[in-house]
Amino acid sequence: MDRRVFLSGLGLLLVGCVSKTRNVSIGSKNFTEQLVLGELLAQYLGRFSTKPIDKRFYLAGTYICHQALLAGRIDMYVEYTGTALVAILKEPPSSDHAKVFIDVKDFYSRKFGLEVLPSLGFDNTFAMVMRGSDARRLRLKTLSDAAAIGPQLRLGVGYEFIERQDGYKGLVSKYGLKFAEAPRVMDLGLLYRALQNNQVDLVAGSNTDGLIAALDFVVLEDDLHYFPPYDAVPIVRREMLQQHPEIADAMQRLSGRVKAEDMRRLNYAVDGEKKDAALVVKEFLARL
Helix, strand or coil: CEEEEEECCCCEEEEEECCCCCCEEEECCCCHHHHHHHHHHHHHHHCCCCCCEEEECCCCCHHHHHHHHHHCCCCEEEEEHHHHHHHHCCCCCCCCHHHHHHHHHHHHHHHHCEEECCCCCCECCEEEEEEHHHHHHHCCCEHHHHHHCHHHCCEEECHHHHHCCCCHHHHHHHHCCCCCCCCEECCHHHHHHHHHCCCCCEEEEECCCCHHHHCCEEEEECCCCCCCCCEEEEEEEHHHHHHCHHHHHHHHHHCCCCCHHHHHHHHHHHHCCCCCHHHHHHHHHHHC
């Protein structure tokens, strides 16, 4: 039976059909790595599923994907453990990878009836990124170094980073950061362009961004260990796993096989070399 779910505040209408006979649906957020991961799951599971795989990508951010999963609009997407812990569960950040995974898995199971599967194999933590020329000129290697000259720097961030517990407010508090002006908030896809064009001096990027090395950017070390782990984990509707045991088996075999260096190469192939994400993933899976 069809059911319609209106996600208030963001004006997104999700129409989901939840039945035992429907196709398996894979979702993603709206940035390059999530598109790549969505393609990865869809193509990989297409080898094993007895049903066609539907792709429902570019579902905006964390909250939209989570609500789409609860509504049955999608059956699976890749989330990051630190994001799930802080943004969805509203729990305090932790730097312990194993504990964060166990807590997230337990909470999601009890609170939402969702299954959190083992990590794909990489940690995509937040990364505070600068132009390499500036970092070398100013001799900046850590976020503590940056705090000393913070009033000279302009910060660029994505929309979620401003609001999240593990985002802007906690970061500036932890390091005593003060910037030249209020953070410039923009779409994630525009952050590195703004940095490259000297519109900002520091951005909140991601550890696996392929453009960092390609554009001679550098990541400042989080020397006070502010950011929690962000291990990439598939989150799945329990009903789908029960209806499709072949997918549960396939996901176990994929666990731990996608490394950070793999994601950097995949992300750069799409962002830097402008290759089609579906083709890039197809070539990767052929070698996996």
